Amino acid sequence: MTESILSPKGNIEDALIKAFLLNHPKDAARKVETMQPAEAAELLSTQPTYVLQPVWKNLPPGVADNLLQHLPDTAIKDILTTMDSGLCAALLSRFEEPQREQFFALLDQNIVSELKELMEYPADSAGAMMETNITAFNENTTVADTLTLLRNQKIKDLNHLYLLTDDMYLSGRVPVQRLALAEGNEKLSTLAIPLVSYVTALDPKSEVMEKIEKLKLDTIPVVDGNDQFVGVIRGRNILDEIKNTLATEMLTMVGASKEEKALSTSWFAVKKRLPWLQINLVTAFLAAAVVGMFEETIAKYTALAILLPIAAGQSGNTGAQSLAVTMRGLTLREITIRHWPGVLKKEAGAALINGIAIAVTCGTGVYIWSSSLGLALIIALALISSMTIAAISGALVPIVLKKLGQDPALSSSIILTTITDIAGFMSFLGIATALSGMLAG
Structure with missing residues (x-):
């Protein structure tokens, strides 16, 4: 048994190298730095991607660039595909255009589009002036x-x-x-x-x-x-x-610019803003229609009309917070559209916890005010539901708009307002209708 594990000798060396790369990536990166690029590439190209990635992200600019050029195409593709988007964009930006295009040819076009976007900076930014060929x-x-x-x-x-x-x-x-x-x-x-x-x-x-x-x-x-x-x-x-x-x-x-500036003419501002205001009017009618669907329930339990703005207001604030954080992440390039699952998970989790906390506070206040356990339970459940939906929407709307090639900053708030209003009204009035027996009690 022991003999089969130890033979042949090459298997032992490969196992030791793999263990060293995987368990000590920083030390391994320092060792790779001192090696000739061709020698290092020969050693690393036989390793699986999950072993290379921890080492690769610890290689400084210059070393990583030289090493990448000596790897086979399959290894290059695996490394670039699994690498963090920001780090990958920084790495490829250090190459001349012809070499960069050769690397792009190995990648999926969706990834290429994302990387090219990350490598472009606003004309008035430091990124547009910097030299990326660094060591x-x-x-x-x-x-x-x-x-x-x-x-x-x-x-x-x-x-x-x-x-x-x-x-x-x-x-x-x-x-x-x-x-x-x-x-x-x-x-x-x-x-x-x-x-x-x-x-x-x-x-x-x-x-x-x-x-x-x-x-x-x-x-x-x-x-x-x-x-x-x-x-x-x-x-x-x-x-x-x-x-x-x-x-x-x-x-x-x-x-002369296509985008509105602070000193643009009023007519220019109107042309940019009026279409979205018209859209906002239509979406407001949609929110009103949701309330109209529960007209009978509101007429029967007038306390619901008093509490209705609470559900809509809390969901609106939650959605706005989520939208602001996501927009900031997209603008500062902390995230890209590929990060949407992680962003949604984080925002949904935060909203659920916040929703429960707000629901307890609000439910207690409503119970003291109305002496109705049913009304307190309804507003509590509605807050949890609407705040969670609003947070997910606040994160998802700008990401979807960016994916579709639209300007998230211009239209996200209008779309989000509609969603949060509908979510707040629907959650509160829908739950109230479903639990109307508790209100009657």
């Missing part, structure tokens, strides 16, 4: 290994090195002069100086310009919404960028 080093790497990495990556234009922690966050920088004078066994962390500042990819150009001028920086690092290093902005290029942006903004302020 970073783990702070625990030795000087000797760093010099080997620099030779492997054939980096020429370099004034200082950016350092990453084991969790892949920026920790400092090392001037090249210090590196050249250091002993081979010294770690980069001992040579590092603190980062003066950094910007996020969605920071406006004006803030970037202000920081570079104020702090007299030659370069400034850029991080994404998850604080991962994604690019650098060089001071020598930023003045031209700002001048071009200001010229463009002067043209758009006279109404």
Whole structure:
């Protein structure tokens, strides 16, 4: 039995390598950094994707880029498909367009569309100005290994090195002069100086310009919404960028833009807003029709009319909270439409717990006011139901609109208001009708 496990020798080596990669991904990543890209690719290409992913996300920019080019197409496809969308977009953005298109050809078109969207930034943002062809080093790497990495990556234009922690966050920088004078066994962390500042990819150009001028920086690092290093902005290029942006903004302020601005004409605003107001009017009639369906129940139990705004109001507030968080996530690229199951699960869970808490408070108040256990139970159940539906809707509406190519910011609130009103009215009046016997008691 023992003999079959230990033979052949290659199986033991493969098992040990797999165990090391899986159980010690950060240590494995540090080891991969010191290897030649072709050698590392040969070693890793035989491993399953679930073993590679923990190691891959701990590889700094530069190392991961070189390694990806030496892997077979099947391994590249598996890694890019299973990688976090933001990290994948950051990785591919560091390649020239022809190489990037070759990688895109290996992927599903839905994934490609998502990645291309993540790689595009607003014209007035730091992300639009940054250079994505970056290299970073783990702070625990030795000087000797760093010099080997620099030779492997054939980096020429370099004034200082950016350092990453084991969790892949920026920790400092090392001037090249210090590196050249250091002993081979010294770690980069001992040579590092603190980062003066950094910007996020969605920071406006004006803030970037202000920081570079104020702090007299030659370069400034850029991080994404998850604080991962994604690019650098060089001071020598930023003045031209700002001048071009200001010229463009002067043209758009006279109404040339397709999107409404604060100083657009009233007629321009009317053309943009009126269609949605008309749609809102139609949806308001839908909500009114729901109330009309229960006209007999309301006429028989007038207390329901008094409590009706509570159910609608709470569901509206819950939906608005969910909508705001989801819109922020989409805008800041914390999430994409592929994350919708996780977003819905989180919002539904939060709304259910909040709904129960609000239901207990409201039900107690209604019971004290009306002395009706049935009425208190009805409003409690309605709040739980309507708040949960509203939260799910608040998360789902902007995601669906974005998937359909519409502007979530413009129309989400109108659609959500309709859904939350209908959910609130339907839940409260529907439950009241179903439990009308308790009201009669």
